[in-house]
Amino acid sequence: METVRHDERATAYRRVAGEDGPTVLYVHGSGGTHRLWSAQYGATGPSGAAVALDLSGHGASEDSATTSATETLDAYVADVAAVAGETDASVLVGNSLGGAVLLQGVLDGALSPEGIVLAGTGAKLTVDERLRELLATDFETAVETLHGDDMLFHDPSTRLRERSVETMHAVGQSVTRRDFETCHRFDVRDRLGAISVPTLAVCGEYDRLTPPSYHEYLAEEIPTASVATVPDAAHLAMAERPTAFNETVAEFLDTQFGR
Secondary structure: OEEEEEOOEEEEEEEEOOOOOOOEEEEOOOOOOHHHHHHHHOOOOOOOOEEEEOOOOOOOOOOOOOOOHHHHHHHHHHHHHHHHHHHOOOEEEEEOHHHHHHHHHHHHOOOOOOEEEEEOOOOEOOOOHHHHHHHHHOHHHHHHHHOOEOOOEOOOOHHHHHHHHHHHHHHOHHHHHHHHHHHHOOEOHHHHHHOOOOEEEEEEOOOOOOOHHHHHHHHHHOOOEEEEEEOOOOOOHHHHOHHHHHHHHHHHHHHHHOO
16 A cells, blocks of 8 residues: 555555556545455456545544544545545546545545546435434444445345455444545535536446435536446445446546547
8 A cells, every 4th residue: 555645644545557548546435445446446447547545544544633524525535636646546436425525526626537437426415314323323233234235235245245344344433424424414416517527427226325316316417427327236336246337437438538
């Protein structure tokens, strides 16, 4: 892992060199790390050069001293901006909270990518009240709930599910809860028309956390957006059905950037 220092903290990222097409930077979601994207920054990924970061407080990245959802989102945007600048990444891909980070950063002018992919996310990310309560009071049950039917996964392998549970426990209750609270307060529905870069909204067919309707809305409201669905997957389509996900992203990159 490499690191970049900014705002009095170090943000960690993994970089894979390549010469084919733009450098793509991947941003994970709530309770995750860069490892979510292992099938994307690896040899079979949709781009040659790829980068995946750990947001503040996740994985190998130092945490930020944030006390509100707005401050947390701004800190995560700063993480992405720092890594994108350090690696010359020009296409940004975000899952769930990571998608919110990209939308916020682009709309506020902190991020200036040539293209974005919004995967399993939305313009508003309301979190179910019962899940919010569990994240605060019973983290073990919250993690199990998130790994229930058609939540994070549709039909995962045993090992994929185990790795996901292990990652969320490693990130921990405090940071994971902060992530979901940040999602809960996120809403840029009235600003989407200002996005002008090529955008792909893609989600798993069975995603209950950010269903296909969220992505259809993004495609309708963002003038430069298109929408795609990954079959037989839920929220983490990039991990559950990596081949189909990668093909979808590769087609977007080919169309927009002549990869």
